[in-house]
Amino acid sequence: MDDGLPPIKGFLPTSLIEWEGRLSCALFLPGCNFRCPFCHASDLVLRPDELEDVALGTVIEHLRANRGWVDGVVVSGGEATVHPGLPALLGVLHEHVGGVKLDTNGSRPEVVAELIEAGLVNAVAMDVKAPLDDRYSAVAGVPVDPEAIRATIALLRSRGIEHEFRTTVVPGLHTARDMVDIARELGPSETLVLQQFAPLNCIDPAYGELLPFTRDQLRDMASAATEFVSRCRLRGEAFARGHTR
Numbered sequence: 001m002d003d004g005l006p007p008i009k010g011f012l013p014t015s016l017i018e019w020e021g022r023l024s025c026a027l028f029l030p031g032c033n034f035r036c037p038f039c040h041a042s043d044l045v046l047r048p049d050e051l052e053d054v055a056l057g058t059v060i061e062h063l064r065a066n067r068g069w070v071d072g073v074v075v076s077g078g079e080a081t082v083h084p085g086l087p088a089l090l091g092v093l094h095e096h097v098g099g100v101k102l103d104t105n106g107s108r109p110e111v112v113a114e115l116i117e118a119g120l121v122n123a124v125a126m127d128v129k130a131p132l133d134d135r136y137s138a139v140a141g142v143p144v145d146p147e148a149i150r151a152t153i154a155l156l157r158s159r160g161i162e163h164e165f166r167t168t169v170v171p172g173l174h175t176a177r178d179m180v181d182i183a184r185e186l187g188p189s190e191t192l193v194l195q196q197f198a199p200l201n202c203i204d205p206a207y208g209e210l211l212p213f214t215r216d217q218l219r220d221m222a223s224a225a226t227e228f229v230s231r232c233r234l235r236g237e238a239f240a241r242g243h244t245r
């Protein structure tokens with residue numbers, strides 16, 4: 001773009017889900033350096049030029065009109081950190097809202113560090129897609145250095161910034177044991193959110209035919225993972241250590 005800001009390809013005016021505890025709006029930026037086969041944002045990742053741009057002015061007007069109500073903006077994707085103009089966009093948003101949360105796949109720790117350092121993000125939600133070993137690349141659909149993911153996890157832990165880790169649980173890619181391994185990696189002071197896989201508009205169309213895990217299967221995974229983190233949340237249900245459902 002001429003102004004150097006990344007294009008906005010999707011806008012959710014209000015949400016209570018995107019940033020727990022806040023009424024927020026969400027922006028979706030195009031492109032991603034991963035190709036998770038189960039990703040349901042396939043248009044945003046693979047064909048962003050076919051999507052209409054959302055004018056930044058529309059977002060700002062919405063924030064002005066809802067000042068006092070909407071108290072956060074979630075910047076999601078795709079993968080927002082692939083855009084060199086992201087810091088400038090976050091700077092503009094900060095002029096109009098009380099807080100900005102970044103959703104990231106955690107593959108670019110140096111970018112996340114710069115954004116935190118510059119005070120441009122108030123919270124981060126990071127995907128942890130698999131245990132941090134050779135399983136990671138298969139789930140991400142591209143070669144991934146698990147050390148980069150580990151570095152972003154360490155960064156979020158050490159900076160005292162509000163954060164959560166989340167995993168989309170996909171049959172054929174994940175087992176219950178994987179959730180335990182992820183939780184063990186995160187450690188006892190962290191929150192892990194398990195998200196249900198949605199077989200819709202997937203990057204790999206074969207995933208559109210998959211049957212997601214049942215709610216009970218996800219509950220059992222969350223319950224097992226809870227032993228190694230402080231809380232394991234499963235859309236609307238929380239499992240705390242020492243708590244049995």
Ligand code: SF4
Binds near residue numbers: 034
């Ligand atoms: S699910 Fe994977 S491919 Fe899709 S936006 Fe997230 S990191 Fe990128």
